[in-house]
Amino acid sequence: MESAGQFDYIIIGAGTAGCVLANRLTRDKNVQVLLIEAGGRDDYLWIHIPVGYLHCINNPRTDWLYRTEADAGLGGRSLIYPRGKVLGGSSSINGMIYMRGQAGDYDRWAEACGDDSWRWDAVLPLFRQSEDHHGGASEFHGAGGEWRVEKQRLSWQILDAFRDAAEQTGIPKVDDFNRGDNLGCAYFEVNQKRGIRWNTAKAFLKQASARPNFTLMTGCHVEKLLVEQGEQGPVCKGVVFTGGGTQWRADARRETILAAGSVGSPALLQLSGIGPAGMLHELGVAPVADLLGVGANLQDHLQLRMVFKVDGVKTLNVLAGNWLGKMRIGMEYALFQSGPMSMAPSQLGAFARSDAGQATPNLQYHVQPLSLEKFGDPLHAFPAFTASVCNLRPTSRGHIRIASADSYAPPKITPMYLSTPEDRQVAADALKLTRRIAAAPALAPYRPQEFKPGPEFQSDEELAAAASAIGTTIFHPVGTCRMGQKNDTLAVVDSQLRVRGVAGLRVADASVMPFITSGNTNSPTIMIAEKAAQMIHSAWNRT
Template sequence: MESAGQFDYIIIGAGTAGCVLANRLTRDKDASVLLIEAGGKDDYVWIHIPVGYLHCIDNPRTDWLYRTEADPGLGGRSLLYPRGKVLGGSSSINGMIYMRGQSGDYERWADACGDDGWRWNAVLPLFRQSEDHHGGASEFHGAGGEWRVEKQRLSWKILDAFRDAAEQTGIPKVDDFNRGDNLGCGYFEVNQKRGIRWNTAKAFLKTAAARGNLTIMTGCHVEKLLIVHSELGPVCRGVQFTGGGTRYTADAARETILAAGAIGSPQLLQLSGIGPAGLLREHGIEPLADLPGVGGNLQDHLQLRMVFKVSGAPTLNILAGNLFGKMRIGLEYAMFRSGPMSMAPSQLGAFARSDPGQPAPNLEYHVQPLSLEKFGDPLHAFPAFTASVCNLRPTSRGHVRIGSADAYAPPKISPMYLNTPEDRKVAADALGLTRRIAAAPALARYKPEEYRPGLQYRTEEELARAAADIGTTIFHPVGTCKMGRADDATSVVDSELKVRGVTGLRVVDASIMPFITSGNTNSPTIMIAEKAAQMIHKAWS
């Protein structure tokens, strides 16, 4: 076993949070940082062309290739569960949608961990400081930061009509979803730069890599954390990992920071003896810190993809249905960096209430001028649009658990979708609301005809069953190393993201969210890393 050396900080995972941390921690010229990434460099062309997510998901070059366990809430189906395995992590393969969530999300976080530093007014400056918004600096947006936010470079008549129909159904038109209350309908803003994906590797890591105090090791699989016993209890001293056929150890003089994401972070903690003692013993691992919450509290947004056939409206199904159309699409992108190849997976968004009694919008729509049976399948041969709707604040909770002590075996992922009556009711109500939007006058000229799930589903019970049949992940897993108070037996980290009962170890990624944000989760993860970097600097200054 070779030594990779000693560093002040070791960061595990060069994904969304890891790239931000590497940038911020290396600003201290006297601090040395090792960044370890299991994937390779982000030099695959399809990472950078926005529509290239189709080639990055379920591709071993860029994806961990996870699958969920058979989910009882989905009729026993197992789902593809993409997670980025490349510099930039999931920001290199995701939908590029810039979304913070709602102010109330962060009020709940602060209440859960007992720290007012996580409230909306406290984290808003963190969002602003890394942002480079197309509209410039304002009360809600930043300019000159690393994280570029632009308008999309396209529009579709069918999406404009859906927006008009949503307004007729009581969902107002808005231009900005990121002011703390995202009620309304409008085109999503995206993390792109002139029609090219803007991932965290470009935004944050490129600058940091030019500094002499950062070492980046790609293609390296972390096997476990190195934990030693002391008078104060377990202490994390570094990591053990393999790369290029060699097994290494690396020592952390100050801290080891786990930024492997909502799947990787709990898995690595459990492999290292930190987690539910019974689970660890079951797999022959000595429990060093009995933390029952490690791997629990898994939350995700389940999208219900409703498909409507239309007449008289151009959609991507028809535009990309022949060689001439594909050539036209490619030429438009090559010349102008616009058109369908610049598309995020979803273009139009809407936030609404599933019923009037909801205190804040609890539904998010991702609307697309296309349709297909499932991800990876060809587009339908008929013109259609898809209106995907998800429950923003699910009450169902799943878990991530190791299936063996083998560090190279994938963990068992059980989201447990639609596992509560509340979630099943919201799903049924969401499908009903989508039908009301489709029936509004603004869409009448396109004669929308429900193709999926189909009009045979009518009652609340039938609609809940339809949700189980068509539901699929929208790729937002969080919460598996949740932040909480000391008296919360299920919390894994405190409000400074330090792992309870283990010195020298923090978790900094989406797994620390006690509750999922009311929207897409990538940019909130950047904010978490910004806040963690400030806390780490303060601890060691």
């Protein structure tokens, strides 16, 4: 085993959180930081062209290629489960939608972990400090930060009509989803810069890479954490990893920080003996800390993709249906960085309540001027739009568990979608609301006809079955190393993101969320990393 050296901080994973942490920690010239990434450089052309996510997801160059276990809630189907394996992580392959969630999400986190510094009013400055918003600085937005937020460079007649129809159904038009209450309908804001994807590698890592106290190692697979028994219990001393055909050891003088995401972080903890002791024993891993919550509490947003055929309006199905149309689309992007190739996967958003009893919006729509059978399939030959709707606060809980002591074996991902009566009811209500929007006067000129799941599903029971048949992940896994108080038996980290019972180790990524945010999860992960960096600086400045 070769020594990679000693560092003050070792960060595992150069994804969304890891890039932010590298930037913030290396601002202190007196510390040495090592960042280890399993993937390669973000120099693949399709990462940067917004529509290129189609070429990045399920591509071994940029994706871990995970799949879920057969899921009973989805009729036994297994889904692809994309996670970025490249600099920038999932920010290099995701939908680029800038979304914070709702104020109540963070207040709920604060109550769960007993720490008011996680409340909305306390974390809003963290969102603002990293933001470079197209509208400039304001009470809710920042300017001059690293994380660029822009308006999309497109519009669609059918999406404008859907927005009008949503308003007629009681969902008001708004211009900003990120002020703490996201009720309403608008085009999504996106993390792009003049029509080009803006990932965290560009935003944060590029600055860190120019600093002499920073070391980046790509193409390196972390096998386990080095955990030793100290005077007061287990202590994480560093990591063992392979790269370039060599096994390496890197030692951390201060802390090791897991930023490998909601799949990678719990899996690496388990491989290192930190997790449910009984399960680890069965797999031949010697337990060093019995933490029941490692890998538990998996939450995700399940999208229900409703497809409506339309007449008398252009959709991408038609525009991209021939080579001439594709050439025009390519030329528009080459000349102006606009048009369909600048599209995020979803363009129009809406937040609504599934029923009057919901205190805040519990549904999110991702609306697209196109349709297809499933991800990776060709567009349908007929004009259509897709209105995907997801339950923002699912009560179903899944789990992630390693399959064996082999660090190269993919973990078992079991989401447990639609496993509670509450989630099945919300699914049925969501499909009914979508039908009401489609039947509103604003869409009448285009004569929408339900193609998926089909008008034959009418009762709540039938609609729940339809949701099972058409549901698919929208790629927002969180919660598998959740933070919580001492009396929370499933809490993995405390409110300072320190792993319970293991010194010198933190987790700082989407896995620490006790509850999923009410919206897309990438930018909340940036906020978590910002807060983690502040806490780390504060902890070591006191010593």
